[in-house]
Amino acid sequence: MVTNDREPKKTRASSASAEERVSASEAMRSAAEQLTELLGRTPESVSALRPTDQGWEAEVEVVEVERVPETSSVMASYQVVLDPAGNLQAYERGRRYTRAQVDRDRGR
Template identity: 75%
Template structure:
């Protein structure tokens, strides 16, 4: 196999797409490794042209009562092998907050 741009051997392509449950676990585990906080849930996962995108909910600041704890939603982008390529915090909110749609 020819070397890639960095001089490393190119990885063989997978013949099957990563499943949604495996993408969810991969997103949560890798984000935990970066943030040092365990995600509480994965609220969305969707396939993209080049992998997966997930939204992961993380407890950022624990408070008493629990409904006032600060949560954050992170958008996590994975490649087709489930490796984290990018992440960003997209929202912060209190645990007891309910989204209101117009």
Template identity: 70%
Template sequence: MTSDREREEAPPSSRKAKATPERASATEAMRGAARQLAELLGRVPESVSALKPTDDGWEAEVEVVELERVPDTSSVMASYKVVLDPAGQLVAYERTGRYTRAQVDRNRQGR
């Protein structure tokens, strides 16, 4: 049993410190967002159209083909918001919109 005095005098190195994960680089976060979302959806993402650092890690927008059609320009695409922790691990995702591949400016189409 350790006395109160021994606990107070314990060197800092013997105390358990909470390790802070190293922050993933932008490239690692981008690749991680696409790879991890592919694992969850079972579809390979077309691209990562946005990536930004946040106080809690990273936030990415990933484009995925939801329904392949012929011609290719009529395929149905989806945008997913992907939230990553500082180390680049996926913690949340949500589909934010759907559109056809031929749609040029999604923002003006009421996405």
């Protein structure tokens, strides 16, 4: 009799990855910590976090250029993609803005 070992392994792997999904607070910490390692700058905040089928997506705000006065410092918003376990898969710098700038076009 021939058995198919692949089917049970796939099922176990699928259920294991679903169980390994980190919480929202863990995902936020993970996004900030891993981006710090890559950029060498400590993020100011995680301004958005969304669960996805592939894990998590976060927007992380980082000071790119410190200036005096502080309100003229240049900030950047990074889009970060994490897997379900909270491991960084990709990041991309989005918009840059001064700390004092207010979003008027987002209309939220």
